[in-house]
Amino acid sequence: MNDLERRLGQLVGTIDRPDVAGLERRASARRAARHRRVGSLAVVLIAVTGVVGVAAWQMAQDDGPVLTEVGTTDPTPTTDPNPTTNPSPTTEPSEDDAPIRYPVLDHDICERTVERFSPTDRDLPDERPTRIYIETSPISVQIVGTRDELPDRYAVILRVLDGVRQDAWQPRVFETGVGHARIDLGDGTWLYLRTRGLSLTEVESIVAALEPRPLTAAIPGVDLATTAGVEILAEAPELVWVDARSSTCQIDSSRPMGPQIHVAVWSGPMASDYAGAIDAPPPIYMREQSDGSLLILWGASALIDASMLDDVVEGDR
Amino acid sequence: MRDEGADTATFEQWYADAHPRIVRALAVTTGEPDVAADATAEAFSRAFERWDRVSAMSNRDGWVYRVAVNDAKRRLSRWRRVLPSRDRARVASDPADLIPDRELWDAVRSLHDRQREAIALRYLAGLDERGVAAAMGTTEGAASSTLSTARARLREILEEGR
Numbered sequence: 040m041n042d043l044e045r046r047l048g049q050l051v052g053t054i055d056r057p058d059v060a061g062l063e064r065r066a067s068a069r070r071a072a073r074h075r076r077v078g079s080l081a082v083v084l085i086a087v088t089g090v091v092g093v094a095a096w097q098m099a100q101d102d103g104p105v106l107t108e109v110g111t112t113d114p115t116p117t118t119d120p121n122p123t124t125n126p127s128p129t130t131e132p133s134e135d136d137a138p139i140r141y142p143v144l145d146h147d148i149c150e151r152t153v154e155r156f157s158p159t160d161r162d163l164p165d166e167r168p169t170r171i172y173i174e175t176s177p178i179s180v181q182i183v184g185t186r187d188e189l190p191d192r193y194a195v196i197l198r199v200l201d202g203v204r205q206d207a208w209q210p211r212v213f214e215t216g217v218g219h220a221r222i223d224l225g226d227g228t229w230l231y232l233r234t235r236g237l238s239l240t241e242v243e244s245i246v247a248a249l250e251p252r253p254l255t256a257a258i259p260g261v262d263l264a265t266t267a268g269v270e271i272l273a274e275a276p277e278l279v280w281v282d283a284r285s286s287t288c289q290i291d292s293s294r295p296m297g298p299q300i301h302v303a304v305w306s307g308p309m310a311s312d313y314a315g316a317i318d319a320p321p322p323i324y325m326r327e328q329s330d331g332s333l334l335i336l337w338g339a340s341a342l343i344d345a346s347m348l349d350d351v352v353e354g355d356r
Numbered sequence: 357m358r359d360e361g362a363d364t365a366t367f368e369q370w371y372a373d374a375h376p377r378i379v380r381a382l383a384v385t386t387g388e389p390d391v392a393a394d395a396t397a398e399a400f401s402r403a404f405e406r407w408d409r410v411s412a413m414s415n416r417d418g419w420v421y422r423v424a425v426n427d428a429k430r431r432l433s434r435w436r437r438v439l440p441s442r443d444r445a446r447v448a449s450d451p452a453d454l455i456p457d458r459e460l461w462d463a464v465r466s467l468h469d470r471q472r473e474a475i476a477l478r479y480l481a482g483l484d485e486r487g488v489a490a491a492m493g494t495t496e497g498a499a500s501s502t503l504s505t506a507r508a509r510l511r512e513i514l515e516e517g518r
Contacts, residue, residue: 045512047479050461051380052454054389057397059368065401137409137419140493150490177469225373306426329402331430 138328142302142348143285143354144336148302149288150341177278179260183245183269191237193272194245198260200228200278210242218242224251230261244268286354288338300342302351306332324348367407371417381427381481384429385473387465395431399424406436418491419473421481463513471506478503 142245177200184193210232212218216233220242234242248267252259258274285303324345326334336348375396382392399420403410410416455461464472470492477488489499 044461044479047475048455050464051383051389052456052479053394058377059404062397062401063405066396066405079401150463255516261473330427
């Protein structure tokens, strides 16, 4: 062990340790508080604040998850044949279980459910029917557009500060009116744009006008050149820290718009806000896990129900 | 039949060994020793509550650390919403006996979050690189690389300060 390592080992002095009886008292207090809290989680998830709240209201009507697409080259917005207007979170914490960190819908359940939805199409691809993406990152969130055109036309710009290089995605607008782009800034950060109601030309114009702020800025998001024709309408007052791990149950990969079920685990102080804002096309079911993270399941209403939260298992990393 | 007395004894043994390492690592990760103390107690309380499952885990140190981190982030988030920054600075307590090496503490605080967490897990929590990777939810290679970069950066910072 060298001198630096020895100093690191002694960096923090002694911090008091409560006795086991103190831990038991905490557990009792937690159980009592949990009973009071049941029923309030749904309100928390919907009642997001500030800029994220703006996005929540708008993105709740969106039809595609954002973070599940990260790392793919073929984004596959969910098609919900029977969308509901209100998220239907469940609120019972999975008290008896260790928290799931790498969520995967049980393979058999995935198969059976998707077959039920599409009984004539039983061909399975060779690859695993799930995809897992891992993100742990602080993220800046900004809303770009013109005030008069909200809430129909806008872009959400995320700057992800995770130190990971990402492939760029050229600007693209889907039939649903949702568009996106991803830009590797080359400094260990990258931008993700999620747009609604904007044309491809407009998205490209915004991308061309992006001016990343220095990483030392209080909110290291972006500024916009005047050529963009839009302005930054709002930005989250602090970085959103999200630890999100998600996977998609999709049996027939030859139909990228086919039936899919998504599961995710979110943790971090703003996880519920972020999930509600960006990545929560209804219907959606949620459960608080024993470590406070949220287990989330969403997809076409014909495919999912709240009981499927019990079928989410720990996946391979 | 489950022997609760033996279970408690096993928990206490692990708790006595792991708590000092986890709480000190969390103090470094969060930069807030008070928050770390509370969050770590909460995490061990949860571990005690479901000890029959936690005791079977191959990396229960990593598990309890992750639960504590999540709890600490929630506390810090609430804290930041309630208190202006100048008051936070006043409330935070890090007396000299708790942080004896202020130069190194400041250097570690200036690292990127992931680097600081890797350092905390390796040198305060005492995890090996595989354990660091598991606790951070990354690969062993990535954890090793992060640690290497963090050490190099620390040396640079300390050198610049002289």
